[in-house]
Amino acid sequence: MTILGLQGVRGGVGTTSLTAALGWALQQLGETVLVVDASRDNLLRHFFNVDFSHEQGWARAMLEKGSWRACAWRYTHDLDLLPFGQLTQAQLQRWPETEHSLIEFAAALQMLKASGRYRWILLDLPAEHTLLTRSLISVTDNVLSIATPDANCHIRLHQQALPEGADVLVNGRALNSQLQDDIYQLWLQTQRNLLPIVIHRDEAVAEALAIKQPPGEYRADALASEEIITLANWCILHYGEEALHEGR
Amino acid sequence: MQIAGINANPLSTPEQGYTFQNDLATLKHVFHLPEINYSDISQQENLKAAINRWPLLAELAELNKRQ
Numbered sequence: 595m596t597i598l599g600l601q602g603v604r605g606g607v608g609t610t611s612l613t614a615a616l617g618w619a620l621q622q623l624g625e626t627v628l629v630v631d632a633s634r635d636n637l638l639r640h641f642f643n644v645d646f647s648h649e650q651g652w653a654r655a656m657l658e659k660g661s662w663r664a665c666a667w668r669y670t671h672d673l674d675l676l677p678f679g680q681l682t683q684a685q686l687q688r689w690p691e692t693e694h695s696l697i698e699f700a701a702a703l704q705m706l707k708a709s710g711r712y713r714w715i716l717l718d719l720p721a722e723h724t725l726l727t728r729s730l731i732s733v734t735d736n737v738l739s740i741a742t743p744d745a746n747c748h749i750r751l752h753q754q755a756l757p758e759g760a761d762v763l764v765n766g767r768a769l770n771s772q773l774q775d776d777i778y779q780l781w782l783q784t785q786r787n788l789l790p791i792v793i794h795r796d797e798a799v800a801e802a803l804a805i806k807q808p809p810g811e812y813r814a815d816a817l818a819s820e821e822i823i824t825l826a827n828w829c830i831l832h833y834g835e836e837a838l839h840e841g842r
Numbered sequence: 843m844q845i846a847g848i849n850a851n852p853l854s855t856p857e858q859g860y861t862f863q864n865d866l867a868t869l870k871h872v873f874h875l876p877e878i879n880y881s882d883i884s885q886q887e888n889l890k891a892a893i894n895r896w897p898l899l900a901e902l903a904e905l906n907k908r909q
Contacts, residue, residue: 666851752906
């Protein structure tokens, strides 16, 4: 039972796509998975064919004193989804107050973990370090900090704190980019917590959202889908329950 | 309720037999700058060339070495 947070070093590095894709890949490998949207953007659900007009989710349910459990969806036998929920303008405008009401969700995640119902809970975390993000990160077992090897992320890795123990995963690596090649080679040599796996930029991932499916379901043969299967295997080996017992 | 092949409420049965202790201490978590070490790059020609191509990379490498 592992709670794995995925958080972009900044917005736009493909964290939500990666969460959807990794959830799919893990269940392909026989794992039970719950993917949880922890972002106000409420976008993760669209990879799992939830209607745009369906506004329910755990955050909205908690704010309206409803049952967050009733907001989950079963996508496959081994893959469930918990959307964030579409907040109203009023709820968003009162964000500090709203956020305060949501931090108890961290406890709910711990409870879910203790139930042993899922081998994996994947959290799609927003890039900003709000109180809510920090409280959810505090109950994770591992965090993947997602970075694209571009100038923007390169600067951020020199000035921006990451969760303790976070591993850095390269996503969206472009082919035929001198700058990305240079930055990636530099990271290989200088970043101590870089994962030995790279996910390349792939049109199939962009198309998956438009098709409303996880990337690996939409195009299992795409380069990024194959790389994400490798990532899922790596996660099982290094973050999975057995890895914890062996002290990896 | 069902939406196009995705089924609602897989979590709707409450879990039994678990009590959560709402300990605020568990919400504390430490954040650190990522560990970056430029000390090994000076011998590698390709990395020297990369740093020389882009002033931003040179600037950050220089700052890191000084720290």
